[in-house]
Amino acid sequence: MAIGVFDSGLGGLTVLEAAQKRLPDVDFIYLADSAHAPYGVRTADDIYNLTTAAVQRLFDAGCDLVILACNTASAAALRRMQEGWVPEGKRVLGVFVPLIEAMTERQWGDNSPPREVAVKHVALFATPATVSSRAFQRELAFRAIGVDVEAQACGGVVDAIEDGDMILAEALVRSHVDALKRKMPHPQAAILGCTHYPLMQDVFQQALGADVQVYSQANLVGESLADYLTRHPDKMGTGTSAYLTTGDPKRVSDRAVQFMRRQITFVSA
Numbered sequence: 001m002a003i004g005v006f007d008s009g010l011g012g013l014t015v016l017e018a019a020q021k022r023l024p025d026v027d028f029i030y031l032a033d034s035a036h037a038p039y040g041v042r043t044a045d046d047i048y049n050l051t052t053a054a055v056q057r058l059f060d061a062g063c064d065l066v067i068l069a070c071n072t073a074s075a076a077a078l079r080r081m082q083e084g085w086v087p088e089g090k091r092v093l094g095v096f097v098p099l100i101e102a103m104t105e106r107q108w109g110d111n112s113p114p115r116e117v118a119v120k121h122v123a124l125f126a127t128p129a130t131v132s133s134r135a136f137q138r139e140l141a142f143r144a145i146g147v148d149v150e151a152q153a154c155g156g157v158v159d160a161i162e163d164g165d166m167i168l169a170e171a172l173v174r175s176h177v178d179a180l181k182r183k184m185p186h187p188q189a190a191i192l193g194c195t196h197y198p199l200m201q202d203v204f205q206q207a208l209g210a211d212v213q214v215y216s217q218a219n220l221v222g223e224s225l226a227d228y229l230t231r232h233p234d235k236m237g238t239g240t241s242a243y244l245t246t247g248d249p250k251r252v253s254d255r256a257v258q259f260m261r262r263q264i265t266f267v268s269a
């Protein structure tokens, strides 16, 4: 039974790759909604409608479990989907919680009351839709007290990455880090709250400085998925992956190879 991994574009490949390494016997189907990326500048209703259509495509392909490897979809649509849309026998999981659990020093599913944690000043970099949803702050408040979060909406970065314009992406990341530092001069930790941003992780780290701990989701989600699968072992397969896109498969495959530095062949969704 393949596990579905969904993103608006290529960013979720960072999560998929970590999951493939951590779980080499699991089959995955990746879906990039490239025709509609970026999601980060869309309304919550628009993101909900696009995300449910994409997840339905993965259910139709036989996936019982779909990971939203997209913070924007997790922030704007996941709760609404879980409350009224996900059919019986299917599951949809997001990417925030593993990251926040790591930052707040919690084990998976630890629902004890919020408590003080070591990090006090956190910079959040995410898409405009994720920042305006305040979903990170909400999930954090369930688990930690006394953490000051300064959010920076990083307009333009996802478009530049999807277009393969890494010079522009790098310049935008530097200017967003500068803007953040004007609001919070000394963050202790930074959250890369968009699955595209690990592709720019070195630039974030350099601009923030070596003393800032940068959290990105890929490995954390891989670990938390492994943990989930020990409780749901029916998901084991033969380690094959398929790649679907709503965009132009040739163009999307070329970009995927550029970023992930291995052969990845997308076909039409």
Ligand code: DGL
Residues within 6 Å of the ligand: 007, 008, 009, 011, 012, 037, 038, 039, 040, 041, 069, 070, 071, 072, 073, 127, 130, 158, 193, 194, 195, 196
């Ligand atoms: N990778 C998506 C995320 O994690 C990008 C969103 C977009 O398409 O703007 O938020």
